Amino acid sequence: MTVIERANTAIRIQDGRSKLMAGGAALALLAGLGGVLIGRSTAPVPLAASTEAPVAQSDEGQKSGPEGFIAITPAQIAANGIAVERVSSGSIASEVIAQATITAPPEGQALVTARADGAITRINKRLGDPVASGETIALLESREAAAFVAERNAAAARAQAARAAAAREQRLFDAKVTAKQDLEAAVAARQTAEAELQRADSAVRIAGVTGNGRYLAVRSPIVGRITEVDTQLGAYVAAGAELFNVANPDRIQVQAAVPVPEAQRLQPGDSAVVELPGGGIVEARLRSITPSADPQSRAVAVVLQLAGAPGGLRQGQAVRVRITPRNSKTSGIILPEDSVQLIEGRDAVFVQVKGGFQAVPVQIGQRSGGRVEILKGLEAGQIIVSRGAFALKSQLGASEAEH
Template identity: 30%
Template sequence: MNKLIRIDHRFRTRSRQCMMLDARAFSAALLLALVFAAGCKKEETPAPEITVQAEHPEQGTISDHITADAILAPLAQAAIVPKISAPVKKFYVQRGAKVKEGQLLAVLENGDLIGAAQDNKGSYEAAQAAYATATRAQVPEDAQKAELDYAQAKANLDLNNSIVNSRKQLFAEGAIPGRDLDTAQAALVQAQAAYDAAAKHLESMKNVSHEAALKSAEGQLTSAEGKYKGAEAQVNFTEIRSPINGTITDRPLYAGETPAAGAPLITVMDTSSLLAKAHIAQSLAQQMKIGDSATLMVPGIKDPVDANVTLISPALDPGSTTLEIWLKVDNKKATLKVGTPVKVSITGHTVENALKVPASSILTAQDGTKSVMVVGTDSTAHKRSVELGIQDGDDVQITKGLTTADTVITGGAYGLDDGSKVKVGKADDDDAKPGAGTGGDKD
């Protein structure tokens, strides 16, 4: 009996212990369930919306721009080198002076040359007088005398012919002796000889002597004139004049100094317009034509300067295999300086009615493919592959992948996951500041 009582007591004790363990296990399980439920409830919290900037693609004109480095050069330039070596007598201009074509800039010492020119001028005037005498008096007189001699010889010949004829008749009638006929015939022979000589002299005077005399007189006059003009040219060489309109950009010497042989005495540049000279690849040059518009970015000048293409070289530079192009830019206000390095941008191929988006909206993958993020009707961002065309500054042409009805994210797309909830806002919204829109919890 006592044994049965002890067994029952042990059973009851163990039952109570098991019940206590089961209660503790139940409590622990309940606690774990509550914790798990709380975790599940947190994960089911909706993700926050990310603020982005977005707009519809625009449709309009877009142009390709060819850029290159260039140097500004003058429209025209004259580095004046004296043709004779002599000290500078006087300068009439200073560096920076505006000059006109033909204006006297400087004079070299020329006293000896002026004297030589005066001497040759006298010889020239004497030759002019001799030529006038020869052509108006001497040559005509010689020709007239030859004509008179010819006429006289012809008249004498005719007279002797008539005498001989009449004496032949008288001799035949026996009225005169034979010696009278012989005398008349001898006189006829002499008259014939004189006539032949006069005729030859006249013919020579007309065909040879007259022309030779005129050429001789003309040659003497031409020689004297040439010597005089040469001496006068030497004097003119001492007067340094500007061959163009422009500005004096260099005058290295002072009065009294002698310029070195071949060294410029004065440099004149026409800077009313400047030329931006650049070298570009042949493939790019084929997109251009004379008259194309362009702009220059000049150091120290904020706004672009307008220019136009005026020359495209017809041949490649053998050293660089590039083409030289010239762009003309107005410089009447003298704000641009010769020798300034500039950046040129030339308008190339133009596409009308092109679909354009901001360059900030383009995303580039590691394999080089391009895409954009568009906002769907459910306010979620979706990645869409696109193909690009011309890029003009901040605008990029989309040739495939978008329409004007799409809403393209232009700001805040970097690092944005496909399917993320977004709302369109301004760039200065708090949610659009750096650190916002990451999808993480805030502290």
């Protein structure tokens, strides 16, 4: 073999080794990539944190986008002090706004007095204690108790004697010994004596005589709690003296003072709203209007009946009421001024939707007395945030800045 032929053969062998090495490297690369792909396909994929607010759905079933939506749970609503109310049509010029007081209706309070002269020997209840109807609050040691018992005993003796006389006259008349008029007189005397006994017995029960005619029981006429104690143990009181005040906390009404010009627009049956001290509202109905004004305040007393018995209201508490006359014209929706917030340069109200609240742009009208008129953007029956809207606005701004 010549030198040239040996050189060519060496070149061919070298080319074959290079191709084999390239092929092996390619196979190794493919195997590595396959392992990586297989490893990636079998390894768990971590969930990425979503930056979009969940899609809310309103009561009408329409979906609102994430912009302006705040997801919040009922527990968070209560914890943040957010109050909501259902809006209705009205006019800010027609609303009658007045200060009012939570009072007790006639059947919800009672004044317990002494029925006779005497000394307080026992007090069974303290201030704030619950009492039942007819329950004894205190005992009054009085000579009147002995007089009641003595009168009843005397009446019982007279009734017994009249019964015996009537029975004897009946036997004599049956034996044809006496005349019929004698029997009739005896029967009339018996009936009179029995009526006197019944009267004396009722007087003893009403007076609450106990302890063998020594004490008079001071009882509560209604169910409620002791709200005032005007006596003490051992005190000598006169008949008619005020001893205790009892009120039923579940029986309440609202009494408002309305100026005479405004009161002339009102009539029983008008709808009203009572603004609760802790936020929120409760619906009411105008029950009655006094025919004359108070000589000092120059205002007319208006009584409102609450729809239900909301918790937290106490007799004597001050509230504010809004009364809407039935003949008033409706030009929009009236809301608390704090419920309208400026969001991105536009007035907006937070409307309750499924899962949270949605900021809805609105067009406002007049403002008066902490109230604002909504001309466009809301419909009657929707539930809006009446208190705590600024907190939702702050949360909405923080969420958009984070996103």
